[in-house]
Amino acid sequence: MNSYTEKVNSFLNCKNIAVSGVSRKVGTSVGNPIYKKFKEAGYNVFQVNPKTDNIEGDVCFPNLKSIPAKIDAVMICTNPNESINVVKECKELGIDTVWFHKTIGGGSYSAEAVEFCRKNEISAIESGCPMMHVGPVDFGHKCIHFTLNLFGKLKN
Structure with a gap:
């Protein structure tokens, strides 16, 4: 599975997704x-932030290990310096699918974390945002998707 679209489709077919960051x-x-x-699209989704146990009325977990469900994929929205720690925890837990948020600017992308994924057989989406793919897609994310695709930024 090499293409961006294949990786996105595989990620979005996961049922239990953690959002770190x-x-x-x-x-x-x-x-x-x-x-x-x-959450609105019907996924079993879990928030991860080590500094709180609740965000906007929903339970928040300090790390991936503390989530009481088997996580299929992790959306990485952390500072890029923290991304390596997230993917290392994914490896420990046998989570083999991650997505680094990156649209305009650096986002959560980390070359070190992506290389770790490659060496450890973790499928990594290196750019883009699921809000460009999970419907209904708003006009702003349609524009971002078009622009990133136009300039070849949605390739892995």
């Missing part, structure tokens, strides 16, 4: 709206 401060992290989008 949600924030207590609403509006400061892309993780919060991504978490909400997955």
Whole structure:
């Protein structure tokens, strides 16, 4: 499975998804709206932030290990410096599918974390945002998808 589209489809076919990098401060992290989008679309979705146990009324877990369900995939919305720690925890738990949020700017992408994924057989989507794919897709995310695709930024 090599193409961006194949990886996205595989990720979105997962049932239990953790979103690492949600924030207590609403509006400061892309993780919060991504978490909400997955939740509204009917996924079993779990928030991860080590500094709180509740965000906007939903349980938040300090790490992936503490989630009481088998996680199929992890959406990484952390600072890029933290991404390596997330993928290392994924390896420990046998989670083999991750997505690094990256649209305009650096996002959560980390070359070190992506290389770790390659060496450890973790399927990694290196760019984009699930809000460009999980319906209904808003106009802004349609524009971002078009632009990133036009400039060849949605390739793995």
